[in-house]
Amino acid sequence: MLRDAVLVAGKDLRIEMRSRVGLNQVGPFAIAVLLLFGLALGPDRRELAPASAGLFWVAVLLSTILAVQRSYAIESADAARDGLRLSGLDPAGIFLGKAGAVAAQLLVLEAALTVGVALLYGTHLSGAVVLVAACAVGTVGLSAVGTLYGVVASGLRTRETLLPLLFLPVVAPVLLAATKAWDAAIAGTPGRADSWLDVLVVFAVLYLAIGTVAFGPLLEDE
Amino acid sequence: MNGYVEAGYVVILGTLATYAVSLVARERAVRRRVGAESGKDGAHVAGGLGATPPAVDDPGTST
Amino acid sequence: MSTSKPSMPSSRAVVATQALGVAAITTVAATVWLGLVVTPPDEFMGNLVRLLYVHPPMAWVAFLAYGVSALASLLYLWPRTRAEHFDRLAGASAEVGVVFTGLTLVSGSIWGRPTWGAWWVWDPLLTTTALLFVLYLGYLAVRRVPGEFQARARRSAIVALVAFVDVPIVYLSVEWWRSLHQAPTVLNPTTHKTYVHGSMAWTLLLGFVAFTLVYIWLVAHRYRLAELQDLEDTAGLEMALAERRSEGMA
Numbered sequence: 102m103l104r105d106a107v108l109v110a111g112k113d114l115r116i117e118m119r120s121r122v123g124l125n126q127v128g129p130f131a132i133a134v135l136l137l138f139g140l141a142l143g144p145d146r147r148e149l150a151p152a153s154a155g156l157f158w159v160a161v162l163l164s165t166i167l168a169v170q171r172s173y174a175i176e177s178a179d180a181a182r183d184g185l186r187l188s189g190l191d192p193a194g195i196f197l198g199k200a201g202a203v204a205a206q207l208l209v210l211e212a213a214l215t216v217g218v219a220l221l222y223g224t225h226l227s228g229a230v231v232l233v234a235a236c237a238v239g240t241v242g243l244s245a246v247g248t249l250y251g252v253v254a255s256g257l258r259t260r261e262t263l264l265p266l267l268f269l270p271v272v273a274p275v276l277l278a279a280t281k282a283w284d285a286a287i288a289g290t291p292g293r294a295d296s297w298l299d300v301l302v303v304f305a306v307l308y309l310a311i312g313t314v315a316f317g318p319l320l321e322d323e
Numbered sequence: 324m325n326g327y328v329e330a331g332y333v334v335i336l337g338t339l340a341t342y343a344v345s346l347v348a349r350e351r352a353v354r355r356r357v358g359a360e361s362g363k364d365g366a367h368v369a370g371g372l373g374a375t376p377p378a379v380d381d382p383g384t385s386t
Numbered sequence: 387m388s389t390s391k392p393s394m395p396s397s398r399a400v401v402a403t404q405a406l407g408v409a410a411i412t413t414v415a416a417t418v419w420l421g422l423v424v425t426p427p428d429e430f431m432g433n434l435v436r437l438l439y440v441h442p443p444m445a446w447v448a449f450l451a452y453g454v455s456a457l458a459s460l461l462y463l464w465p466r467t468r469a470e471h472f473d474r475l476a477g478a479s480a481e482v483g484v485v486f487t488g489l490t491l492v493s494g495s496i497w498g499r500p501t502w503g504a505w506w507v508w509d510p511l512l513t514t515t516a517l518l519f520v521l522y523l524g525y526l527a528v529r530r531v532p533g534e535f536q537a538r539a540r541r542s543a544i545v546a547l548v549a550f551v552d553v554p555i556v557y558l559s560v561e562w563w564r565s566l567h568q569a570p571t572v573l574n575p576t577t578h579k580t581y582v583h584g585s586m587a588w589t590l591l592l593g594f595v596a597f598t599l600v601y602i603w604l605v606a607h608r609y610r611l612a613e614l615q616d617l618e619d620t621a622g623l624e625m626a627l628a629e630r631r632s633e634g635m636a
Binding site for chain 3: 246249250253257258259263266267269270271273274277278281296297300303304307308311315318319
Binding site: 327328330331332334335336338339342343346347349350353354356357 | 414418421422433434436437440441444482485488489492493496497499500600603604607608610611614615617618621
């Protein structure tokens, strides 16, 4: 299973490196979101800085949707999806591979967004360990749910609007917990982030498990 | 103060009653249509509605 | 998989649902009468307490409906219990549930306005209910996408379970989130902690029973409607096949 996962993840990431859609489109999208938030909440950094954790994570959530849609868009070319299904690869491995590729791209994006937030909102980043931990674990959860719902939506005609509708409510706890963890870190009290990191871990483990099990049957249905 | 209580009860009871009525109405409409069809094709199809469902997958419009 | 062939309802089932309907209407009427007329106003909330007899029952049914939907979805996915009727039940319960969830939010808002001065507060239960509402709508949207029955049923069931599992996590997160801000000691109407005694307690209990009966009646009819629609599709398909056959033979 893990070998298949690495295989699929490698394939997805290689496609990304060749096409650079993540770099050219998802990245700028995320930056645009940060800019728009800045415009919406006013030029006064004293109002923006306290909100920066939440705004950061909302931007990440929205970018996840795009990344997942891209992850499945590359399959629909040249009946690649049927190829995937018939390839004999373990479906659980395919799930982990695709989710892993999405997660990897998101982590790169988050690094860029962190710089963006510090720059645009004047956030004083501290508690780096917590910041990174929240990003790592939160991203795993987001990728798992996204990849799972992605396969549900991918075969359907209404996939563009269905995926966000399904995805966003379910990952609300990730938004909450990650934002609070970041707030604690930024406020200089990283210890208080512990319970929030726990929530992120539980969420990630839970949805990785569900995704691994449910992906196979869903792939069959396409 | 009282206006809120009345509003609450009215909204709840009204919505539930409307939903219930709409369900019954939709049910009656479908039942009528099904009855008409079974009368029509009774001559052609042996067994009519009692026949085993077709092997073809039917795209259910029901929820 | 066992196919529960859609068929016209047995007369026993019809009588049962009619009796259920009568029971539901009676208990609701009794609740309304007791709630609005008989019970006394609360010492703190005055007449607003009368919403206690209807709002918590709405929330209870909303979550009950969701639980039923999730359980039916699980039974559908489990190979040994897979059956069409579980998929139909999940869908019926979800649609009724979305109505009650909406009513929970509206009644909570109506109660909140005079109590807290705002049409909305980020109360844990209310916020979780709002997310539940959107989760339901997503589930119903997935059900509406046309496709082969088994595929549709399976992906709907998985979506239902993914969302169901999320609800406790949502609730706990929101509760912690709220507690961080040391919310004022506000009377949370959905977990009403003031003394509910005597006639108030009985009316509240009756409210729960009454609206649960309403829920069951509504689900029964929504389920029946789904069955009839499947029957209609089957009959229509058979007619088309018969016509095709007779054309071939002509």
